[in-house]
Amino acid sequence: MMNRWQYFKRLAPLMAIMALVLAACGREDLSTLNPQGPVAEEQFGLMVTAILIMSLVIVVVFAISLYVIIRFRRRKGDKTVPKQVEGNHKLEVIWTVIPIILLIILGVPTVQSVFNLSKDYSNDPDAVKVIVTSHQYWWEFEYPELGIKTAQELVIPTGKTISIEAKTADVLHSFWVPSLAGKIDTNPGGNTNYMYFSAPKEGVYLGKCAELCGPSHGLMDFKVKSVDPASFDRWAAAIQEPVALPSDPAIAEAFENKCLTCHAVGTYGGPAFPNLTGIGSRESVAGILVNVEADDKKYEHEDTVYNNLYKWIKDPNGVKPGNLMAGQYDLTEEEIEGIAKYLSELTLDFEQ
16 A cells, blocks of 8 residues: 555656646647648648557557456466567568558658648739748738738738748747647748748637747737738728827827837838837737736726736836837836827727
8 A cells, every 4th residue: 555655646746747738738729729720720630640540559559568468467376487489470560561551641641731831822923921020029020012011910811821931030939820820930040931821710819939039938929810801901001091190299209209219100110120000909919918808907097908008118028028128218107108098099990
């Protein structure tokens, strides 16, 4: 009894660690097990095939092992030497041929998918082309054919092939939208990688950086927002319309001198950091402060978008440690409130 208890005590920590690891796989919106597009579905199919084959092998091997352990165990009082077997050509052929057959079953569709998923749609006139540039710690999305540059929220039309050209502005990152496609690295040194995906259904799909890139790697989220083609056309038109600066002259001056030196809204500002046009319509602020009604009333304001913008502008390093925005400006409390209010009202009305 004591030996069994000691064995359990040693096994318990391992089981606890496994439970924690498996718990991290529970988010349905960030799971490869919930494919929402043809690319993800093809990859999921390969996963299922591989798991089924491995499960079959495990079941057969364990069943044979259990049978041998029980059937040929040493009986009580048996002192004889077991029969010595030097080899069995028939068995050797069987356990060599069967793995080869299983490898072929897995290998053929894998090779087909590798070539199919490596297609380059960058010159396809029917594809929507997007240049994805990763930064510490945000994502820039440029639509070269539409003359649009935005950030943190990739808006796409349903049913269209999205051709991705991925690169980085600094260190190694990895672009990943689990429910729509596999990940692709954005490599330093001017290297560009390509991928494609599509979203048949409207919805918002969570994306992440899948490569350790610094202290806020885990906070480098983005959204892919799939809308119907008509809404996408309206969005493309709305984001290029002229944008007015804050009506309050003092807030407008602070915004121009301390924000638009790096950011841009409409035709104002520079392109070095995230374009803020339409930020009031985005699903989140800074990629991780989700713009939904919540119980957080810390700033005593009914508008969650305003609260998130205020929190971000007030203390960007507290939201995303190590980001390049921290310490780049000095705003008064009134300026922070005014700029947060202005940006929260900077919306794009394009959905039906």
